[in-house]
Every structure is written in C-alpha cells, then in structure tokens.
Amino acid sequence: MHQLKPLVISSLYSLKFFDMMRQLKKKRVIILMYHRFSQKPQPFKIQQSIFENQIKFLKKKYNFISLKHYSEVLNGKRDDLPNNPIIITIDDGYRDNYTYAYPVLKKYSIPATIFLATDFISHKAWLWSNKLEYILKNSRKKDFDLVLGNKKDHFSVDGFNNWHRTQLAIFNYCAEQRNDMKNEIMHELSRSLSVDVPSQTVGDFQALTWDQIIEMSHNGIEFGSHTCSHPILSRLTNEQVKYEIVHSKNEIEKMIQKQVDLFCYPNGTLADFTPTTIDILRSSSYSAAVTTIPGHNLMKKQIPFLLKRISISQDGKKDVTVRLIRP
Numbered sequence: 001m002h003q004l005k006p007l008v009i010s011s012l013y014s015l016k017f018f019d020m021m022r023q024l025k026k027k028r029v030i031i032l033m034y035h036r037f038s039q040k041p042q043p044f045k046i047q048q049s050i051f052e053n054q055i056k057f058l059k060k061k062y063n064f065i066s067l068k069h070y071s072e073v074l075n076g077k078r079d080d081l082p083n084n085p086i087i088i089t090i091d092d093g094y095r096d097n098y099t100y101a102y103p104v105l106k107k108y109s110i111p112a113t114i115f116l117a118t119d120f121i122s123h124k125a126w127l128w129s130n131k132l133e134y135i136l137k138n139s140r141k142k143d144f145d146l147v148l149g150n151k152k153d154h155f156s157v158d159g160f161n162n163w164h165r166t167q168l169a170i171f172n173y174c175a176e177q178r179n180d181m182k183n184e185i186m187h188e189l190s191r192s193l194s195v196d197v198p199s200q201t202v203g204d205f206q207a208l209t210w211d212q213i214i215e216m217s218h219n220g221i222e223f224g225s226h227t228c229s230h231p232i233l234s235r236l237t238n239e240q241v242k243y244e245i246v247h248s249k250n251e252i253e254k255m256i257q258k259q260v261d262l263f264c265y266p267n268g269t270l271a272d273f274t275p276t277t278i279d280i281l282r283s284s285s286y287s288a289a290v291t292t293i294p295g296h297n298l299m300k301k302q303i304p305f306l307l308k309r310i311s312i313s314q315d316g317k318k319d320v321t322v323r324l325i326r327p
Helices: 004-026 048-061 067-073 096-107 118-122 127-135 160-174 179-192 210-217 238-256 276-282 319-326
Strands: 028-034 085-092 112-116 143-148 151-156 221-225 262-264 288-294 306-312
Touching: 028 067, 028 221, 028 288, 067 221, 067 262, 067 288, 085 096, 096 112, 096 210, 112 118, 112 210, 112 262, 118 179, 118 210, 118 238, 127 151, 127 179, 127 221, 143 160, 151 160, 210 221, 210 238, 210 288, 221 238, 238 276
Parallel strands: 028 085, 028 306, 085 112, 112 221, 221 262, 262 288, 288 306
Antiparallel strands: 143 151
C-alpha cells in the first residue's frame, strides 16, 4: 500500500500535467509547412500513405482551419477560432502537390494553402535549388572542385550521403548570394560537370499547371503568393521587391478569379525579409505572411506578417507525425 501511494500520486500528477499541456496548446495555432510528396518512399518527400496517416492522426486531436480563417481573426474580421487549431501550408507549387497531396486533402475535406512561385508555374522556370539538384544528380563526375567565394572546395557526389552533403554546402552558400550570382554559380557548375540543363523544368521538377490550380481552388484549396522568381527579398531593391510581391499576386488572381492576400517569404528566415518588405505587403493588400521560423502562434495577438511554422520533412524511412505535437 505504501508503495502504491506514490505511484497513484505520480499518475495523478502526470494526468494533471498532460491536461495542463492540452489546455496550453488550445491557446496556440499550429501552422504546418510541407513541400514535396511522393507515392513511394523518397528522400525529402512525404509519402502519400504517410501523409494520409498524419491527417487521420491530426483530425483526432486538432481542428483544421484555413490560413485565411486565421488571418481574418488576426485582422479583426472574425472571432471564431476553435480549440487546438491547425493549418496546412505547402510551398512552391510542385506538381506532386496535385498528384499525391490533393487527393488526401479532398478525401478528408481538409483546407490547405499552397504558395505559388508564378514564374515556376507559368514559364516552367527552374527554382535555382532544383537546378542545383538536377546538375548534381546528372553529373557523371563523382568528384569535382568548385570555387565558392574566394575558396576552392573539393566535393563528392559518390553515394547519397556525399551527394547530400555537397548539395547542402552549395545550397547554403548560394542562399546568401544575389540572384545573378546564384545563376553564375549554377552555370559554372553545369559547365564543370558537363550537365546540360533544359531550358524548362522536366520530370520530377515540374510545377502545377494552371488547370490543376483552378480545379483545386474550386475544391477547398487556397492559393497565396510565393513571389514570381523565388528570390531572397532582403537582397533586392525596394522596386524589385514590390514587383515580386504585386505581379505574382495579380497573376494568381487573374488565373483563379479569387482574391489573393496570403504571402510566403522565400527561404523565410528573419534574414530573408525586412520591415520594408512587410510595409510593401501591407500596402499591396496582403493580410498575412508565413515564415520558416519554427514555433507556434498566438490565437489572437500574433503579428499577421510574422507567422511561424513547423516544417514537416520525410527522410523516406520513418513517419514524422510524432514531431507535430511537441509544444
């Protein structure tokens, strides 16, 4: 009996703790960030069956709402957030969003927002990160030297681990550069590795079509702007930033015949946009913007242009659902 009492007290304490955590999460809004999807296990993509399991799991514990709904609450246009609200967002606009994510979202009537880089959609323009991936995957050379800045580095793409380390190192360097510099590096890399990059995206790197976007728009999927060319906005002039923000918004609105007032910062860290960027968003009739800053959001007292998200990634081996519910 004496041994049982501490166990009972401990159990009651644990129940009280989890109840307290549950109440805490009721006062937070979770925004999930996805990118790519697949049918079979692939690195850095969410397998469709796993995505469906995540949705079924989350439906038991959270209430799905749209990002539009949340932005209207933050901007004082409505006052009806449910307990444990959760939001799905998807960046860039890859075709696999339609092929693998959309059927699951439609099956369970889940709202979601897809952010479109309009040059990627309309002109089949390469996202520079995809061009980097294409070059490294199609290189016949397994080892090479590349000058990044003032330093020559040696890289290897022999095997997945080396390939991934090489891609990450070049990506991290390029992410700090202007668009023209990134293009020069990609050109030099393709020349050095003897890889001819097609003028438009191909295969696994293709974007959604406008017909697919219009269909999804009629069936519960929202669309927001992710700029035209996916640049780092903090590295552009104010005029360039305004063009990326306004022109992409206008193009999406013209194609789907709906207002577009949600925005996603490319790359999305605090270093990738400025207070002036937010001012331009406000003056361009946007109501909210999402970052890649990790964390939860307040129910009502959150700055609408600094919304945090939880990134959901998949390494092809394990389900990541457990990571969604950490406070």
